[in-house]
Amino acid sequence: MSFQQNFRHYSSKSKSEIDLTLFPVERIRNFSIIAHIDHGKSTLADRLLELTGTISKGGHEAQMLDRLQVERERGITVKAQTATLVYNYQGNDYLLNLIDTPGHVDFSFEVSRSLAACQGVILLVDANQGVQAQTVANFFLAFSQNLAIVPVMNKIDLKNADPESVAIQMKNVFEFEPKNILRISAKTGLNVDAVLQSIVERIPPPKHCNINKPFRALLFDSWYDRYRGVIAVIAVIDGIIRNGDAISAKHTGKSYEIKDLGILQPNEVSLSCLQAGQVGYVVCNMRSSNEAKVGDTLFKKGLTNVEEVASFRQSKPMVFAGVYPMDQSETAALRSALDKLTLNDSSVTVAKESSAALGQGWRLGFLGLLHMEVFNQRLEQEYGAEVIVTVPSVPYKSELLGEKNIKLYGARDIIVNNPAQFPDISIIEQFFEPMVLGTIITPDVYFGPIMSLALDRRGVQIDSKNIDNSRIMMQFRFPLNEIAVDFYDALKSLSSGYASFDYEEDGFQESDIVKLNLMLNGEIVEELCTVVHVSKARKYGKEICLRLAETIPRQMFQVAIQAVIGGKVVARENVAALRKDVTAKCYGGDISRKMKLLKRQAEGKKRMKSIANIEIPRETFIKVLKR
Numbered sequence: 324m325s326f327q328q329n330f331r332h333y334s335s336k337s338k339s340e341i342d343l344t345l346f347p348v349e350r351i352r353n354f355s356i357i358a359h360i361d362h363g364k365s366t367l368a369d370r371l372l373e374l375t376g377t378i379s380k381g382g383h384e385a386q387m388l389d390r391l392q393v394e395r396e397r398g399i400t401v402k403a404q405t406a407t408l409v410y411n412y413q414g415n416d417y418l419l420n421l422i423d424t425p426g427h428v429d430f431s432f433e434v435s436r437s438l439a440a441c442q443g444v445i446l447l448v449d450a451n452q453g454v455q456a457q458t459v460a461n462f463f464l465a466f467s468q469n470l471a472i473v474p475v476m477n478k479i480d481l482k483n484a485d486p487e488s489v490a491i492q493m494k495n496v497f498e499f500e501p502k503n504i505l506r507i508s509a510k511t512g513l514n515v516d517a518v519l520q521s522i523v524e525r526i527p528p529p530k531h532c533n534i535n536k537p538f539r540a541l542l543f544d545s546w547y548d549r550y551r552g553v554i555a556v557i558a559v560i561d562g563i564i565r566n567g568d569a570i571s572a573k574h575t576g577k578s579y580e581i582k583d584l585g586i587l588q589p590n591e592v593s594l595s596c597l598q599a600g601q602v603g604y605v606v607c608n609m610r611s612s613n614e615a616k617v618g619d620t621l622f623k624k625g626l627t628n629v630e631e632v633a634s635f636r637q638s639k640p641m642v643f644a645g646v647y648p649m650d651q652s653e654t655a656a657l658r659s660a661l662d663k664l665t666l667n668d669s670s671v672t673v674a675k676e677s678s679a680a681l682g683q684g685w686r687l688g689f690l691g692l693l694h695m696e697v698f699n700q701r702l703e704q705e706y707g708a709e710v711i712v713t714v715p716s717v718p719y720k721s722e723l724l725g726e727k728n729i730k731l732y733g734a735r736d737i738i739v740n741n742p743a744q745f746p747d748i749s750i751i752e753q754f755f756e757p758m759v760l761g762t763i764i765t766p767d768v769y770f771g772p773i774m775s776l777a778l779d780r781r782g783v784q785i786d787s788k789n790i791d792n793s794r795i796m797m798q799f800r801f802p803l804n805e806i807a808v809d810f811y812d813a814l815k816s817l818s819s820g821y822a823s824f825d826y827e828e829d830g831f832q833e834s835d836i837v838k839l840n841l842m843l844n845g846e847i848v849e850e851l852c853t854v855v856h857v858s859k860a861r862k863y864g865k866e867i868c869l870r871l872a873e874t875i876p877r878q879m880f881q882v883a884i885q886a887v888i889g890g891k892v893v894a895r896e897n898v899a900a901l902r903k904d905v906t907a908k909c910y911g912g913d914i915s916r917k918m919k920l921l922k923r924q925a926e927g928k929k930r931m932k933s934i935a936n937i938e939i940p941r942e943t944f945i946k947v948l949k950r
């Protein structure tokens with residue numbers, strides 16, 4: 324059947340005709356598409372929307388523009404948006420809710436919350452690239468939540484597609500029987516109707532829903548609309564919700580009145596009610612996305628002992644970096660840009676920070692590395708903010724020694740996000756560092772170099788297996804700190820771009836970490852101090868001393884640059900003194916020129932910081948601290 328025929332066949336209802344009361348729970352399916360980046364998730368989502376007549380093929384371009392606009396407003400989590408489709412299967416209309424999940428497991432916390440609203444997923448794999456690291460990470464998230472998984476191989480129209488090998492990979496890694504794997508082209512529409520059928524046949528309807536009980540729902544996504552405030556996306560578990568109803572949020576304890584509700588197609592379509600099993604949006608008077616906690620349970624106001632839909636856990640940042648304006652006069656503009664961006668992304672934590680060298684700034688906490696990259700990119704692109712982002716650091720855990728210290732700090736274990744606040748070793752029983760479980764999938768010719776890279780980053784191999792006759796999947800336990808800066812780039816370059824990498828959090832582990840202090844002529848420069856593993860301290864200390872020696876201008880006296888651990892110098896460089904004032908006689912004649920130069924010099928000096936009488940230009944800090 325051609326795509327055009329498919330399209331006519333499945334165009335079912337126009338939006339205004341949808342009457343949600345006609346859909347009992349048995350005829351609802353809530354599902355997500357999970358895939359490695361670029362394997363075709365958005366293309367498939369569009370195709371499903373077209374096939375069911377949710378968007379028209381002709382309107383496609385306009386649709387895409389809309390999406391980009393929304394993407395800009397909603398940020399990184401938007402790829403395939405949440406959308407309600409009506410699909411006629413064997414004479415009955417079904418309500419299919421395509422639920423958006425953030426694409427990357429940096430957001431595994433958010434992904435698992437969105438998955439909590441689903442009963443199944445489509446696992447999409449590119450027939451040319453095959454199973455990739457992110458496919459594996461996403462699969463296990465869905466698998467651990469007991470979801471039905473529909474395996475789909477995409478892009479079979481490509482000349483280089485190798486569906487047989489990819490089927491073997493999917494069998495070896497996920498134990499899918501090749502005969503159950505759908506083979507489609509989301510681009511041409513080939514076999515996409517089989518995906519819709521499989522959603523109805525293989526994914527169960529929402530579980531534990533009861534329309535006769537009072538209203539209860541899971542909040543699994545939200546975004547901020549400048550005019551309407553927070554728009555929250557919910558999966559209704561029990562009861563019915565209507566405009567004007569009063570609801571409460573379990574976690575925040577706040578109550579609201581419903582101002583508008585409806586379904587997403589993927590634009591908002593206002594309706595009079597939503598009922599058990601259905602997915603839609605609600606607008607109530609939530610003022611910031613901080614109030615719309617992903618994973619929170621909403622319920623009819625006044626109910627007591629409400630059972631949570633999903634266990635609620637606050638997302639916790641794993642990667643921290645300082646953000647400073649390039650020019651201090653831009654502090655206010657940067658603050659307003661940060662306010663706007665965090666309004667839409669409440670998972671970023673913000674704390675004021677000031678540095679003698681870099682001035683007023685903020686210490687931001689991100690869920691992971693990709694999250695940090697994307698946020699910084701948006702800061703620059705959308706707000707034109709010129710910023711200095713410092714080398715990222717990870718949260719370390721310290722177990723305190725002695726009851727007195729425990730009392731002083733209020734707990735035995737304390738988490739330190741900023742090297743400058745690292746506790747003194749004398750009050751510490753034991754340090755712990757955050758770990759991740761990393762998955763690498765690569766053509767097997769790169770096995771050796773990747774192994775060396777992983778070991779250099781203190782990786783401990785957990786597993787390694789061939790997934791077909793030329794590709795290998797390796798798993799390592801890494802300290803997060805070791806992959807936080809340039810691991811991904813190193814991996815890509817030594818595998819000519821062919822290896823893929825993904826990771827998930829894996830708790831804390833005891834570790835021999837130390838604070839590496841940087842000293843200039845005997846004085847500690849807090850901004851330049853870092854926390855490193857003992858085995859890396861000397862090498863890192865040497866590197867940073869060299870970099871400083873190259874950027875600190877020569878002074879009238881010698882400057883000693885030292886990297887010190889607990890009083891012991893592990894690296895040292897010197898900047899030799901200037902021999903004499905070489906500029907003194909140059910401009911003897913022209914007084915106005917002299918004044919101009921002096922003025923310029925004075926301005927330059929304002930930008931210098933003086934440590935131990937050493938004039939250090941801001942650029943030095945930027946060069947050394949910047950990633």
Ligand SMILES: Nc1nc2c(ncn2[C@@H]2O[C@H](COP(=O)(O)OP(=O)(O)OP(=O)(O)O)[C@@H](O)[C@H]2O)c(=O)[nH]1
Pocket residue numbers: 358359360361362363364365366367402426477478479480481507508509510511
């Ligand atoms: N030949 C071919 N190309 C496809 C097919 N499906 C998607 N593509 C192309 O693959 C690229 C990535 O597709 P997207 O749908 O943007 O992939 P995605 O998984 O949403 O990617 P991210 O949004 O970056 O995660 C695009 O250039 C698509 O046109 C297909 O079936 N065949």
